[in-house]
Structures are given as structure tokens and as C-alpha cells.
Amino acid sequence: MSYGFVYQFLFYLFGVTAVASAAIFVTRRNPVAAALWLVNTMFCIAALYIMMDAQFVGAIQVLVYAGAIMVVFLFVVMLLNLGLPPSVADIKGKGARIVALLAGLVMLAEVLVIARQKLPAELEWLPRGTSVTAPITEPLFRAYLLPFEITSVLLLVAIVGAVVLAKKRS
Amino acid sequence: MVPEALFFSAILFVIGVVGVLTRRNAIIIFMCVELMLNAVNLSFIGFSRLYGAGGQVFVIFVMSVAAAEAAVGLAIIIAIFRHHETVDLKNINLLKG
Numbered sequence: 001m002s003y004g005f006v007y008q009f010l011f012y013l014f015g016v017t018a019v020a021s022a023a024i025f026v027t028r029r030n031p032v033a034a035a036l037w038l039v040n041t042m043f044c045i046a047a048l049y050i051m052m053d054a055q056f057v058g059a060i061q062v063l064v065y066a067g068a069i070m071v072v073f074l075f076v077v078m079l080l081n082l083g084l085p086p087s088v089a090d091i092k093g094k095g096a097r098i099v100a101l102l103a104g105l106v107m108l109a110e111v112l113v114i115a116r117q118k119l120p121a122e123l124e125w126l127p128r129g130t131s132v133t134a135p136i137t138e139p140l141f142r143a144y145l146l147p148f149e150i151t152s153v154l155l156l157v158a159i160v161g162a163v164v165l166a167k168k169r170s
Numbered sequence: 171m172v173p174e175a176l177f178f179s180a181i182l183f184v185i186g187v188v189g190v191l192t193r194r195n196a197i198i199i200f201m202c203v204e205l206m207l208n209a210v211n212l213s214f215i216g217f218s219r220l221y222g223a224g225g226q227v228f229v230i231f232v233m234s235v236a237a238a239e240a241a242v243g244l245a246i247i248i249a250i251f252r253h254h255e256t257v258d259l260k261n262i263n264l265l266k267g
Contacts, residue, residue, distance in 0.1 A: 003171060007171075008171070011171050011174060012174070015174060015175075015177075015178040018178060018182065019178060019181050019182060019185070022181075022182050022185045022186075022205055023185055025185075025189075025201070025205070026185055026186075026188060026189035026192075026193070026198075026202065031195060031197055031198060034198055034201060035201060038201050038204070038205060041182070041205065041208070042208060045182075045208055045211070045212055048175060048178070048212060048215070049212075049215050051171070052171065052172075052175060052215050052216060052218075052219050053219060054215045054218065054226050054229075056226070057211075057215060057226050057229050057230065060230065060233060061211075061233075064233050064237060065204070065208065065233065065236075068237065069204065069236065069237055069240045072240055072241070072244060073197065073200070073201060073204075073240070073244070076197065076244045076247065076248065077197060079248070080247075080248070080251050080257065082195075082197065082257065096191055096192055097192055099191055100187070100188045100191035100192045101188075103187055103188070103191060104184045104187060104188050107180070107183065107184050107187065108180070108184055111176075111177070111180035111184075114176070115173060115176065115177060115180075119172060119173065119220060120220050120221075121220075122172060122219050122220060123219060123220065123221075123222065135222075135223040135226075136223050136226045136227055136230070138223075139223060139224055139227050140227045140230065143224075144224075144227050144231075147231060148231075151231060151234050151235070154234070154235065154238055155234060155237070155238055157238075158237075158238030158239075158241050158242050159241065161241075161242050161245070162241040162242050162244075162245040163245075165242065165245035165246055165248070165249050166244075166245040166248045166249065168252075
């Protein structure tokens, strides 16, 4: 599988933008600014999905993650009036930073080890003119039918749980 | 481009872990968890280029679980805020001995 120069350039552009936005996101103090940078990361990840032949998942990423989940986050930030940066620093002390640094280094080392493994050859692209949803729905409604149904129960439980938790006790 | 996608996924996951470990604002910690889920989704999509569309199905499951988690988690945060008037984890130490 060979890729053109423009494809590779755009892939790296979106990947680097996603990583940079994520790095800015974890260092922002203002929760609203952090949430908006995270939305930028999610848009870039959606672009990567589409470039890797997962167009349907890319669209769902924009609609569900960037559109719905992050709006809920922003809604809660503004409902609780946390839009202003806190007066005290909300970054933990030295100990937590060292633990985080060590955890990050261990995980990066693990990733480098995994990256040296030999990967199988990539599959061919979908032929032009075929539906992009058909390859997903076929396993979703056959091999993974039971998990799919369980997911609907999970969503129902989550809805009821969220309403009960957030309701004011009278 | 699969190795590159796995590389970006790993970096995003590590950024999420560092955020969870170092921040104290409960909502930002939640967003870091979402970032980690996104990173895992990215590697699922990368592997679906190698092994077929099953990875994309798993991404859809992860997204629905993430949506449920965000709804319940934010409801818990609202309940905690009613009690403590803060979402700073430093002040939420009810279970600390």
C-alpha cells in the first residue's frame, strides 16, 4: 500500500495538531478553554478516522463526541459557574507530578516496544462505489448482536441513573 | 499509515494519563478520561485497516459507553457540587482516614 505525498502530509498535519491541542488542553486552567481545545483534538481525530477509511466512524465522532458529549461538559461547566479560572492552582503538588512523569515514561517505553513489532500488510481500500456503512453493519448486527443489545440496556440505565443523581432531593 | 496512527494514539493516551494524575478539577479529569478513550479508538481504527471492520464496530461500542459514562459522571459531579460547593478534588476527602 503506497500513499501519495499529499495524503501523508495531511495525515501528519492532523496527527500533530491533535497532539498539540491535547497538550494545550491539559495545561489550560480555564475549564471552558480546555473543553474547546479538546473539541479541536476530537475534530482532528475524526479527520484521521476518515483518512483511514472509517468515514462512518468519523462522522459519528463529530456528531457524538464533539457535538454531544463536549456540549454536555460545557453545559455542566456553565451550570456550576466554573468558567473562571480558580484562584488557587488546580495542578497537584510535586509528588503527583513525579508519579505522572514516571507513568508517562513507562507507557511511552511500552509503546516504543510495541511499535517495533512487525505489523501485517494493510488491507486494500474499499472499491469505489461501495457503501461505507455496509462493512460495519454486517458484523454489528450479526457477530456483535448481543453486545449491541446490551448497549441499549446500558444507555437506559445511564439515563435513569443520571436523572436520579442530578435530581434535587425534596 | 497504521504505525503513525498507533504512535499518535499512544501520545494522546499518555497526555490523558498525565492529565488525570496531575489535575485537581474533577471536570477536567473527566475530559482527560474522554481523551484516553479517544486515543484507544484511534488505535482501534488503525488496526481495523489491518484486520477488517471489527475494530470500527468496537469504536461504536466505546463511544456509546463513553456517552453513558459522561452522563452519569457529570450527574455525580453536580450532586457533589450541591454538597460541597466545589469540584476541586482537594476538598472532597470524605473517605480519607
